[in-house]
Amino acid sequence: MAKGFTDEDDALLEELGVEVEGKKESSRTPREERVIAGFEEIQRFVEQHGRTPQHGEDRDIFERLYAVRLDRLRELPDCRAVIKPLDRLGLVASAEPAADSAPDELSDDELLAQLGVDTAEPADITELRHVRSAAxxxxxxxxxxxxxxxxxxxxxxxxxxxxxxxxxxxxxxxxxxxxxxxxxxxxxxxxxxxxxxxxxxxxxxxxxxxxxxxxxxxxxxxxxxxxxxxxxxxxxxxxxxxxxxxEPSAGPLFSDQNEDGDEASGIVYVLRSQSDHPALATHRDVLHKIGVTGGDVARRIANARLDPTFLMADVEVVATYELFNINRARLENLIHRIFGLARLDVEIKDRFGMPIIPREWFLVPLFVIDEAVERIRDGTITGYVYDPKSARLIRGAKQQS
Structure with a gap:
């Protein structure tokens, strides 16, 4: 008679076609039950992923736990005997025991400790906290x-x-x-x-x-x-x-087209002077004005021959770079700081005879300006300045503010 049922209950259940056998008591020890439960978790992992669990610090913590557990089950003869009838995937029968055998069964906490995991709280491996791998x-x-x-x-x-x-x-x-x-x-x-x-x-x-x-x-x-x-x-x-x-300019500042949501901020322009002044004409190929404007470059240089900022002469646009979402003043300061050691030191008189010292002209080859722009774009300009002696960007030189 099933435990907890009367004779009348049993008779009624039999009429309904329900078996009323008493619950069979398990012949397995608590340790064997834990071994089987742990092995079933490993088999479910293999069925889900199509492979046995692997060791490695780049693996998920539970996969690493299953891998260590499987090694231990393969090593211990009494464990192999318990799980052999349940080994539907051949995980134990087809594998040789690991070289570093362990004499006793390891608990989950001991397995986790071997993996470099802090299990001070809590002990349940499904609620791990403060996990730190050996790496x-x-x-x-x-x-x-x-x-x-x-x-x-x-x-x-x-x-x-x-x-x-x-x-x-x-x-x-x-x-x-x-x-x-x-x-x-x-x-x-x-x-x-x-x-x-x-x-x-x-x-x-x-x-x-x-x-x-x-x-x-x-x-x-x-x-x-x-x-x-x-x-x-x-x-x-x-x-x-x-x-x-x-740098404020690090990132995609210069582009042929802006991305969605970007707002145009201005143009970096590089100009070459058409002045026939001997001191300027001699260095025409390397003398460039580098500036930033929020307006149209052509309009900006329309009256160059009347403006001492442009050396009182017409200019040629040799390069432009459109920029987005950037502080123009800060970017201009950055560029001028990079080329500060090559700034042109000249005094120009305006049309009223007043002396003006232009601050945006530099004795720098165009290819170096291009390199500087690229370094500003990708954020690698850090620590670089222009060295006039070698005509190239160098790192670690004393920089001007």
Whole structure:
């Protein structure tokens, strides 16, 4: 008779065609029940994904847990005996035991601890909190492992200049997002300190198939760290205040056409003087005026021969770049700062005889201006100035404000 039912109940159930056998007591121990339940989870994973669970720090935490658990089940003879009749996928019968055998069964908490996961709260693996993989722990240790920067005097002026540009609004900071890149020559904010990526070794593919590279990172407190690019990326992403320091002009400023929602802000123009003055004509090929206007360039230069800003002569437009959503004054200041060492030092008298010193003419080849524009566009202009002696952009030279 079924437990909890009377004879009349049994008779009624039999008439209805319902079996009334008593519940069979399980002959398995609690440990065997746990082994079977854990193995069934592994089989469900295999059926869902079409493969056995794999090890690896880039794998989902539960897949890694199943992989370790499957290794342990294969290693322990008593566990293999329990699950063999249930091994419909041949996961145990078709695999050799792992080399690093364990003498005893590991609990979920012990498995997670082996994987580098903190399970202080709670114990239920379906409600994991504060999970840190071994890779994340190594990344944190790598960032924290700093030493004194012996040649910090070389980098100090760069940090001072960056701070000035942040204070003046010439530079901005933006949240370091997952899609953000680590680029040598750029500045970041990590743990409340400015970090400068001084060098990057040749990128290579690591054991997980990801591109990585060793960096030399200088911090504004006079320390440095040799860490991996992906370690710095993770640290910046996990830091609530992690930022990247960019120029106001970083991003798609120059384009043949604007994207939806962009508002036109103006034109960067490059002019060449048609003056026949001997001092100007001699350097005609490298003497350029670089300016920014919110109006029409042709209208801007219509009366150039009457304007000392244009050296009291007609000019030729040699290059223009349309820009969107940008502060024109700040961009112009940035360009003039880059080429400050090559500014033309000349005094021109206007039509009334008043002396004027133009500020937008520079002795710079056009190809260098093009390079500067491209670097402003992609945000790699940081730390560059024009060197008149070598006629090229260089990094780390003393910059003018």
């Amino acid at each position: 994340e722990k190594r990344a944190a240790e790598e960032v924290a492992n700093r030493q004194t920067c012996d040649d910090f005097d070389i980098f100090r002026p760069l940090f001072e200049q960056v701070q000035k540009e942040l204070s003046s609004g010439l530079r901005q900071t933006r949240r370091f997002e997952r899609k953000s890149e680590i680029v040598p020559g750029r500045f970041y904010i990590l743990g409340g300190q400015k970090a400068y990526v001084a060098t990057m070794e040749q990128p290579a593919t690591n054991e997980h198939g990801n591109i990585d590279a060793r960096l030399r990172v200088i911090f504004d407190n006079g320390t440095e760290s040799n860490l991996l690019m992906r370690s710095l990326q993770k640290a910046l992403q996990q830091d609530p205040a992690g930022r990247r320091i960019v």
